[in-house]
Amino acid sequence: MQPERLYKTWADRKEAAQSYLESVNWPNGQTEAWKFTSLSHLSDVVLNPPKQSSSIARAARLDGEVLNFTAGLAPHLAAASLPAGIIASDISGDKAICHKAFALLPDNHHLTALSASCQTAAVKIEIAGSAKIDTPLILQFTDGKIDEASHPFIFIDIADGAHLHLAELHEGASSLSQPLILVRLGQGSTLDHIKLQDEANHTTHLGLTLFRLDGQANVNSFSVSKGSQITRMETHCFFAAPDAQAAMSAVYLGCDNQHHDITTVVSHEYADCKSRQLIRGVLDDKARGVFQGRVRVAPDAQKTDGQQMSRALLLSRDAEADAKPELEIFADDVVCSHGATVGELDETLLFYLKSRGIDEAEARTMLIDAFLVDTLEEISYQPFADFLRGQVSGWTARQTGVE
Amino acid sequence: MVATVETIEAVEQATGAYKYGFVTDIETEKSPKGLSEDVIRFISGKKMEPEWMLTWRLKAYRYWLKMTPPDWAKLNVPPIDYDNIYYYAAPKSAEAPKSLDEVDPELLRTYEKLGIPLNEQKMLAGVAVDAVFDSVSVATTFREELAKAGVIFCPISEAIREYPDLVRKYMGSVVPVSDNYFSALNSAVFTDGSFVYIPKGVRCPMELSTYFRINEKNTGQFERTLIIAEDSSYVSYLEGCTAPQRDENQLHAAVVELVAQTDAEIKYSTVQNWYPGDETGKGGIYNFVTKRGACRGDRSKISWTQVETGSAITWKYPSCVLKGKDSVGEFYSVAVTNGAQQADTGTKMIHLGEGSRSTIISKGISAGRSNNTYRGLVEMNKAAENSRNFTQCDSLLVGDTCGAHTVPYMVSRNPSAKIEHEATTSRISEDQLFYCLQRGLDEEEAVSLIVNGFCKEVMNELPMEFAVEAQKLIGISLEGSVG
Numbered sequence: 001m002q003p004e005r006l007y008k009t010w011a012d013r014k015e016a017a018q019s020y021l022e023s024v025n026w027p028n029g030q031t032e033a034w035k036f037t038s039l040s041h042l043s044d045v046v047l048n049p050p051k052q053s054s055s056i057a058r059a060a061r062l063d064g065e066v067l068n069f070t071a072g073l074a075p076h077l078a079a080a081s082l083p084a085g086i087i088a089s090d091i092s093g094d095k096a097i098c099h100k101a102f103a104l105l106p107d108n109h110h111l112t113a114l115s116a117s118c119q120t121a122a123v124k125i126e127i128a129g130s131a132k133i134d135t136p137l138i139l140q141f142t143d144g145k146i147d148e149a150s151h152p153f154i155f156i157d158i159a160d161g162a163h164l165h166l167a168e169l170h171e172g173a174s175s176l177s178q179p180l181i182l183v184r185l186g187q188g189s190t191l192d193h194i195k196l197q198d199e200a201n202h203t204t205h206l207g208l209t210l211f212r213l214d215g216q217a218n219v220n221s222f223s224v225s226k227g228s229q230i231t232r233m234e235t236h237c238f239f240a241a242p243d244a245q246a247a248m249s250a251v252y253l254g255c256d257n258q259h260h261d262i263t264t265v266v267s268h269e270y271a272d273c274k275s276r277q278l279i280r281g282v283l284d285d286k287a288r289g290v291f292q293g294r295v296r297v298a299p300d301a302q303k304t305d306g307q308q309m310s311r312a313l314l315l316s317r318d319a320e321a322d323a324k325p326e327l328e329i330f331a332d333d334v335v336c337s338h339g340a341t342v343g344e345l346d347e348t349l350l351f352y353l354k355s356r357g358i359d360e361a362e363a364r365t366m367l368i369d370a371f372l373v374d375t376l377e378e379i380s381y382q383p384f385a386d387f388l389r390g391q392v393s394g395w396t397a398r399q400t401g402v403e
Numbered sequence: 404m405v406a407t408v409e410t411i412e413a414v415e416q417a418t419g420a421y422k423y424g425f426v427t428d429i430e431t432e433k434s435p436k437g438l439s440e441d442v443i444r445f446i447s448g449k450k451m452e453p454e455w456m457l458t459w460r461l462k463a464y465r466y467w468l469k470m471t472p473p474d475w476a477k478l479n480v481p482p483i484d485y486d487n488i489y490y491y492a493a494p495k496s497a498e499a500p501k502s503l504d505e506v507d508p509e510l511l512r513t514y515e516k517l518g519i520p521l522n523e524q525k526m527l528a529g530v531a532v533d534a535v536f537d538s539v540s541v542a543t544t545f546r547e548e549l550a551k552a553g554v555i556f557c558p559i560s561e562a563i564r565e566y567p568d569l570v571r572k573y574m575g576s577v578v579p580v581s582d583n584y585f586s587a588l589n590s591a592v593f594t595d596g597s598f599v600y601i602p603k604g605v606r607c608p609m610e611l612s613t614y615f616r617i618n619e620k621n622t623g624q625f626e627r628t629l630i631i632a633e634d635s636s637y638v639s640y641l642e643g644c645t646a647p648q649r650d651e652n653q654l655h656a657a658v659v660e661l662v663a664q665t666d667a668e669i670k671y672s673t674v675q676n677w678y679p680g681d682e683t684g685k686g687g688i689y690n691f692v693t694k695r696g697a698c699r700g701d702r703s704k705i706s707w708t709q710v711e712t713g714s715a716i717t718w719k720y721p722s723c724v725l726k727g728k729d730s731v732g733e734f735y736s737v738a739v740t741n742g743a744q745q746a747d748t749g750t751k752m753i754h755l756g757e758g759s760r761s762t763i764i765s766k767g768i769s770a771g772r773s774n775n776t777y778r779g780l781v782e783m784n785k786a787a788e789n790s791r792n793f794t795q796c797d798s799l800l801v802g803d804t805c806g807a808h809t810v811p812y813m814v815s816r817n818p819s820a821k822i823e824h825e826a827t828t829s830r831i832s833e834d835q836l837f838y839c840l841q842r843g844l845d846e847e848e849a850v851s852l853i854v855n856g857f858c859k860e861v862m863n864e865l866p867m868e869f870a871v872e873a874q875k876l877i878g879i880s881l882e883g884s885v886g
Contacts, residue, residue: 323812
């Protein structure tokens, strides 16, 4: 984590970020953290800040309170009628808050620097501890033009003991979409979180969501990446106190010549925390899928339980799956494991289904669905689970031609 | 159980000081300090090399000048002053010795202290030793018996003169000159190493063995090994090394190339026990090695087994390029780090051929304040139809001040290929320790016993002579890590 003293003010940080970005340009395979995902194509893309346009209220595909970020710009918060207990404020003018929030983000990180330097919106959402909020909060990212880059920053502060259902729906059309979401979970608070990346097929999506957990906090997060041309979806979890829990699972669905990169970082800094990750990927056509997962256990983080499992399914001869699960362990009394497999659909299972009179396409659909379904069971909030199941099944049906 | 008793004895014998820490005084002939084209010409001249070899070295040197050291490993490498190293130091002797009697007795005494069976080896079952003292091979035995079988086993400098066609054909074909920073450096300045050629259909009549030994102060050792196994041949090669105690860091950048043709099998075993430095890591060896084998022919097989206990810093990834149909690559590794040691080691399995298979079993043991990283790549390429890989990486932490890390890379470009990877991290359980203590073992014996059990799958792959030494080494390496 970034020591605050490095940058005394927001201006310092912004300047440092700018000079860093100028010095490194876009990362490519030469940088270890970007080994499988190169952004060098962005050098040739014109990227302008989004133009202010009248925001059109769009109905979300999911029920809940919607905050719509059009082209990466902040919504009109005064007009938003949020339920009691949720306070949203524009902090783009409040440099002190931005500065404090960024001190909680990882240092020397390309996406953090990019956000500090190019921010197009900065919104803080506070969740009061006493409030009982049943409806999910939906952050919806829409629109954008082909020569635009969107860099919204959203800082969600969940008070001790509070509970929130949070959905991120990324459905924009900017050339570059770089949302940065920081969620601080107070003591004993809980969060159900989903993230759907379904951006336009020319977009480069570089999303970073970071959870920072206090003691006894609990986050249940699930990401689905299926849109855009090139995706790098990072989810970080930072245990800032003992005895917290995180489940961070993800599914990526690749077709045509898409590139999906799911990168996760779990930092166990304190004792008795538990993390669990299930990752599944299905790749068709010429798609490429990447999973990079790092679990770090600090010297004092005894009794850590860190589990990770990633599996990829290749449906086509031209698809590629890459994985780099990583364990970095400095404490001895821990239970940590990771597993990874890559393969194709099991021919014997396919044969079994066909021998029962199920046609090829349908049998394949069933097997792909089965491959993905056990991860979806990780989602504890039912409306979220149902919504993502629909997204995943829809994709499978379209790929196999069983619609 | 015999081995266990020996381990205990070994631990008792070791009294805190590095067992193999001593310096032998033998005059050596050195090149000027530092690296330049002139130094390379000097080395090449000393070796009486043909012109093409010098050209090759200079080409490598020019590549090296443009390269930068790798920085992706989880290693903290102090800057190396390449101009403060002697690139050539050979034991001074008028002529190459023709038999053991002609070998400098001081040298032989050194080997005796190390327990290398150079004199007694004739009694030992079928081990021929090509002993490397500093940079020149001083004695090679069992040549005749090997010659009868048609096997060539000689220093690489000799091979360059005697078998230029073979060397030119294969050297650099597995590890290209420009492969990486350290291999380029090695290609420019390598002084000696071993050359092995097993002709078609020959099963090498004995296990070939080279003991490496770094002696002269400030001498970076740049070994070059080339092993070629022709169709349907078999060879088992053993490499073991120890080094005397000293103050300044020593760089070791070896290159090993293996070529296995159709139905050939090469088994390469290493026990590495170089000086790890003092408690702070000062003075230890930097072991930056490029080892790669090419399974060129169908059904060829290359198997790497390594027991890494020494060196201050290890950067080593013995790899297999599985080009032949149904070719097999294996990697069995035990890496033990203690004190302030750092190891970043693993393998690369590059599957190119149909039906190729690879197995990776890696056991990492960290103790003290050391850091031990497994880093391995499994790559399934387009043509690697129905290829298989299985990887298992287990880490064991002894104490709570060390680090154990696992960084596998998996790349799959063929749907019919299967990659499976498993990794676990654990520590010695209280129950296991309690059970051993209750049976009258002390804590260090118990740890040695449990750790040897943890590594059993790898130890079983070692040739018998090595297995015993390796078990002792593990015991010694972990000394002082408990209690």
